[in-house]
Amino acid sequence: MVSEFEPKKIRVRYSKSGSLMFISHLDLNRTMTASFLRSRLPIYYSQGFNPHPKIVFSQPLPVGVSSECEYMDFSVTEDIPFEKITETMNSVMPQGIRFLDCYEPIGKFKDIMWAEYEYVFDIEPSEELIEKIRSSLSGSVVVDKKTKSGVKTIDISPLMDVLSVSENDGKTSVRLLLCCDELNFVGPNIPIKYLMDTVTELVDIEYTIRRKRVLLSDKKTDFR
Amino acid sequence: MKIPESILRKVEKPGRYTGGEWGRECKPKDSVSTRVVFCFPDIYEIGMSNLGVRILRDVLNKLDFCSCEACFSPWPDMEEQLRTHNIPLCSIESSDPLNEFDMVAFSIQYELCYTTMVNMLELGNIPICAQDRTENDPIVIAGGPCAFNPEPVAEFVDAFLIGEGEYEIAEVAECFDDCKKRGCTREQTLRELSHIKGLYIPSLYDVEYNEDGTIKSFGPKYDDVPKTVVKRIVEDMDEGPYPETQIVPFIDTVQGRITLETGRGCIRACRFCQAAQLFRPVREKSPDTIVKQAKALADYTGYDEITLSSLSISDYSKIRELTDKMLEWTDPRKISINLPSLRADSFTRELMDKVYSVRSSTLTFAPEAGTQRLRDVINKNIEEKDIFQACRIAYEGGKRQVKLYFMEGLPTETYEDLDGMADLAQRIIDEFYKTENRPKGTPQVTMSVACFVPKPFTAFQWEAQDSLETLKKKQLYVRDKITSKKIIYHYHSAEVSRIEAIFARGDRKLSKAILKAHEKGIRLDGWTEYFDYDLWCEVFKETGIDPDFYACRVRDENEILPWDFIDIGSSKRYFLREKKLAYMNKTTQSCAEGCAGCEANSLGGKNTWCPNLNQKK
Numbered sequence: 001m002v003s004e005f006e007p008k009k010i011r012v013r014y015s016k017s018g019s020l021m022f023i024s025h026l027d028l029n030r031t032m033t034a035s036f037l038r039s040r041l042p043i044y045y046s047q048g049f050n051p052h053p054k055i056v057f058s059q060p061l062p063v064g065v066s067s068e069c070e071y072m073d074f075s076v077t078e079d080i081p082f083e084k085i086t087e088t089m090n091s092v093m094p095q096g097i098r099f100l101d102c103y104e105p106i107g108k109f110k111d112i113m114w115a116e117y118e119y120v121f122d123i124e125p126s127e128e129l130i131e132k133i134r135s136s137l138s139g140s141v142v143v144d145k146k147t148k149s150g151v152k153t154i155d156i157s158p159l160m161d162v163l164s165v166s167e168n169d170g171k172t173s174v175r176l177l178l179c180c181d182e183l184n185f186v187g188p189n190i191p192i193k194y195l196m197d198t199v200t201e202l203v204d205i206e207y208t209i210r211r212k213r214v215l216l217s218d219k220k221t222d223f224r
Numbered sequence: 225m226k227i228p229e230s231i232l233r234k235v236e237k238p239g240r241y242t243g244g245e246w247g248r249e250c251k252p253k254d255s256v257s258t259r260v261v262f263c264f265p266d267i268y269e270i271g272m273s274n275l276g277v278r279i280l281r282d283v284l285n286k287l288d289f290c291s292c293e294a295c296f297s298p299w300p301d302m303e304e305q306l307r308t309h310n311i312p313l314c315s316i317e318s319s320d321p322l323n324e325f326d327m328v329a330f331s332i333q334y335e336l337c338y339t340t341m342v343n344m345l346e347l348g349n350i351p352i353c354a355q356d357r358t359e360n361d362p363i364v365i366a367g368g369p370c371a372f373n374p375e376p377v378a379e380f381v382d383a384f385l386i387g388e389g390e391y392e393i394a395e396v397a398e399c400f401d402d403c404k405k406r407g408c409t410r411e412q413t414l415r416e417l418s419h420i421k422g423l424y425i426p427s428l429y430d431v432e433y434n435e436d437g438t439i440k441s442f443g444p445k446y447d448d449v450p451k452t453v454v455k456r457i458v459e460d461m462d463e464g465p466y467p468e469t470q471i472v473p474f475i476d477t478v479q480g481r482i483t484l485e486t487g488r489g490c491i492r493a494c495r496f497c498q499a500a501q502l503f504r505p506v507r508e509k510s511p512d513t514i515v516k517q518a519k520a521l522a523d524y525t526g527y528d529e530i531t532l533s534s535l536s537i538s539d540y541s542k543i544r545e546l547t548d549k550m551l552e553w554t555d556p557r558k559i560s561i562n563l564p565s566l567r568a569d570s571f572t573r574e575l576m577d578k579v580y581s582v583r584s585s586t587l588t589f590a591p592e593a594g595t596q597r598l599r600d601v602i603n604k605n606i607e608e609k610d611i612f613q614a615c616r617i618a619y620e621g622g623k624r625q626v627k628l629y630f631m632e633g634l635p636t637e638t639y640e641d642l643d644g645m646a647d648l649a650q651r652i653i654d655e656f657y658k659t660e661n662r663p664k665g666t667p668q669v670t671m672s673v674a675c676f677v678p679k680p681f682t683a684f685q686w687e688a689q690d691s692l693e694t695l696k697k698k699q700l701y702v703r704d705k706i707t708s709k710k711i712i713y714h715y716h717s718a719e720v721s722r723i724e725a726i727f728a729r730g731d732r733k734l735s736k737a738i739l740k741a742h743e744k745g746i747r748l749d750g751w752t753e754y755f756d757y758d759l760w761c762e763v764f765k766e767t768g769i770d771p772d773f774y775a776c777r778v779r780d781e782n783e784i785l786p787w788d789f790i791d792i793g794s795s796k797r798y799f800l801r802e803k804k805l806a807y808m809n810k811t812t813q814s815c816a817e818g819c820a821g822c823e824a825n826s827l828g829g830k831n832t833w834c835p836n837l838n839q840k841k
Contacts, residue, residue: 019244022232023474027239030480034246034472037557038526051558052528064233092526094246094474206230 007044007075010085011105011224017066017210020096025060031094032072038092041085044075058109058214059180065117065188067211071223073105106224113217115180116163117188118173119195122206125165125172129201133165133174136198143194145186159186161219175212177219225312226319231305239475240268241302243316247471247524250317251291258401260284260292260327261315263348265341266750268296272471273479275533276368277331280389282467290397293317293325297340297748298347306347313347322348327400328362329393330381332370335727336720336749338377338738341366343747345380352739354382354427359410365396371424372455372502373680373787376730376738378426382414386422386790387455388488388503390465395420418449422456424790425449431732437773439731439784454791455502460830461487461509468520472527481529481562482521486514486546490535491815491833493822494592495603495683495806496634496676499535501794504824506815506833511546518550522559530554531562538563538570539816541833547578569610576621586670587618590629593637594644600809601636603683603802608648615652619659625668626652632698632715633676633690635806642698645671646705653710670712673702675721679728680787681794683802686779689725691772692718719757723749725775731786734774736767793824 016028023031036043036053045051058071076085082102089099123129140155159179166173174195178186188209195202214223232238253259262281264271271277271294284292293315298306306313312321322328328350330341342352345364351357354364366377367385374384385392399420403413418425428449432440444451458464473480489506490499509517518530530550534540550561563579568589591611593599599606615626630645649669656667675695678687690698695718706713727734740763748754764771779785781800788796798821805812812820815833825836 019239019242019474022238022242024239027474027476030476031246031472031474033528034526036526037528038246038523040523045558063238064229092246094244094472096244204230206228208229 005078007077008079009073009075009105010082010102011071011073012086012089012099013101014070014072015066015068015098015100016061016070016096017068018096020094021066022063024063025057028060029055029057031097035089035093035097036074039088041088042076042078042080044077056109058112061211062187062189065209065211068100069115069211069214069223071109071214073109103224107216110182111216112214112223113179113181114177114215114219115188115211116175116177116213116215118168118175118210118212119188119192120168120208120210121172121174121202123172123201124170125167129172129199130165132199132201133172133195134162136195137162137165137174137176137191141191141194143190145190156186156190159184160191177215180214225314225321227305227311227314228309231302231309231311235301235305236299237268237475239473240296240299241316245471245473246526247469248317249285250293251285253291253318253320256289256291258290258327258397258404259325260290260329260397261295261320261322261325262292262329262331263295263322263341263344264297264331265337265344266297266333266748267299268473269475269477271296271331272473272477273483274331274333275483275485276389278467278470279465280329280331280367280393282469283390283394283465284397286465287394287397289401292329293320295322295344295348297344300748300754303343303347312349313344323350323361325362326404327397328364330364330366330368332366332368332377334750335370335376335724336755338370338727339741339749340747341377342380342738342742346742352742353379355379357382357410361410363400363410363413367393369499369502372498372790372792373729374424374426375732375786376727376734378732379735380738381426382410383417384424384426385456386424386453387792388457390458392420392422392456396423415446415449421454424453426732429789433733437733437770439786442784442786442789452789452791455793455827457503457505457793457827457829458488458507459828461485461507462513462831466517468517469524470521472525479531480527481531482518482525482527483531483533484514484518484521485509486532486534486537486540488535489824489833491539492536492605493603493802493812493814493820494605495601495802496592496631496679498679498682501681501792501822501824503535504793504822504834505827505829505837507829508541508831508833510831511542511549514546515549515553519553522554522557528557528559529562530559531564533564536567538567539814547575551578568606568614571614571617573617573621576617586625586627587614587623588627588629589614591648592629592631593634594630594641594646594648597809598634598637598641598644600811601806602631602634603806603811605811605814611648611652612655615655616659619656619663619667620661622663624656624663624665625670627670627672628652630671630673631676632673632702633695635676635684635687637698639701642702643705645673645702646711649706649711650708653708666710668710668712671702671706671714673699673713673715675716675718677721677725677728680785681792681799683799683806685729685785685799686781686783686803688776688778689722691776692722695721717752717755719760720749720755722771722775723755723757723760726771727774729786730774733769737763737769740767793827794822798822 056073161177163175487508489503
């Protein structure tokens, strides 16, 4: 069967929450592959001995973090409306994962420089607590960071903006912008550890982390 | 209760506990009158791959009054968290503790999970011993291959389901639901359950022992309780219930693919093999049924790999029709087919080119024994020329690796037979260089040698297992016989095989040992990192149990065996006949060649290989 149609690249923004938060990137890949096969959409397959739907993911999300701005590229071998892809995929994927938006890719994944995270601690924010968190995150923020060459002590304050510390539905919300440039990547779990070490009220408090947006180097433009 | 996220962040592979997979659904609690939780006494990755559990859960969930959830053993890191935070073991779907269900069903697949089962009961807040359970506790039921000798775990289980559970478990659920609505006590309910064919309620039977520890008498306490428990089967495999949905795990499991039975039982009857007998008479699904079920599952799951499972797939009567009908639609959809359990004598170039698993770089066979004499003793019915022919085909097809499964410690085994193992491996290497169209590179033979474990309902059920010392000595003997670097030699732990042998043919007295083992923190014995033989030795010492009585004792043919009250179809006189033939180095024909008189036809069955049932067309 020879198709005249040149495979068309599709980018999708999708959310990851619930049980999906606790699966690894490898497991996500497997889940996506199976979902594509269930959808019976005309997905472009890698060629070779063991053909698989060809999927490219943006930066992996750490286990335990939810997100409403994950990105993934794939191709289709027939012209098919974006809405139809979104609708079909959402009917064959497990609850914790939703396609939000399908479109023709604009930027490249390596253009993603910053990510906004919201940390919600299951504790009522007194003014004192808010102040403590603010002051803990102002000035230099020195943390241990695991790198390929061992553990390094670095100050992440140039790689982090504090957007807000406030109340959210009776809980304490902290919004941070973290650098995700390949060389200066700050994982969302790093500030958590720092906060637990410096703000005693937060020790052993249940918390959630959610990736809200990913941005280009100007810290303003949403990645597309 | 839901496991807090803080705990999920701390444990390995939290995906084992969170649920939410494609296909996991749960009826609302108040929409049903009987709630069952299906427990698998091993971790998620193993349990999710079990076909039997999948079928039975589907049967229960299709009953309108019933729901069936799932639970697996936590890995020790999670167990520690549960114990520290006082969180009971809960089902995946509703996160309700095990003790809040009406029925808790265990699938017991192998002897080494007995301690895990007991541990799960405790973690789920259910009294471990059946006699300690109250009206508020669930009824604990169990089935699976190990239920064919239920005695070692009889003290922990209220009711065993013997045989294939498709119809049986629905009858149990209906009977239970009816009893519940009538307000029956636990005792009344169990008594009524005992009237269902295939049900064994240990508390309704008395055992007396002789002074030497053997059984003096075994029988029901009441007249209405059956003396003999007859195995249940699905007579017509085309009609039997089969799920057309399947949960698709997020994390990698042992069988992350579609597994589809082509039939049950085995026409061969190797004399050490229990599975062949447990699933007799041999029944097949038609190719059309298999294709229909495979398509439905492929559509539903999105898996791109299908394993056609059977004890001996090459004996499937319409294998060519089946593979052709499968490839017709799997090829365009880029779905690959696996055929495990291929016999050396059925390995052809045609099959190799068709099927994915056969296309992989390794060819796997199970000669089981090193000499023709011993292969005849165990009735393996495979000849050396078949093995070499298969190897040649594989070499010519571009393969360089061969994997061989053997067993050591088989009845009548001599050191000559062990020499034969090493010799066979060497000659398979030599064969590579004799093959003209061989691929480039060097060949490799991997030998995997298991220890023989005598099992109930086999011709060898009266035999002794070799002592631990002998097993180990033989393992090293074979190792020293291997001179070529092209042969890789693996052997199973003799200690594990010994524990398996003790429980495989155990009686009720062993429940004491399981309880003691549980006290010492033993569980997950199937995992090398947790198996502790020294601790088991302490267990037997402290409970006054002689392990050799169970593992290394030759049973008299007249002895009452703990599993004698179960009728699996194949009769004791058949097994005795087979045992005699074994000692005469004589083989027995397969069901395809003629009747060996196993008598499993007494159970009925359609579309079967049995010459005494309806003849195959």
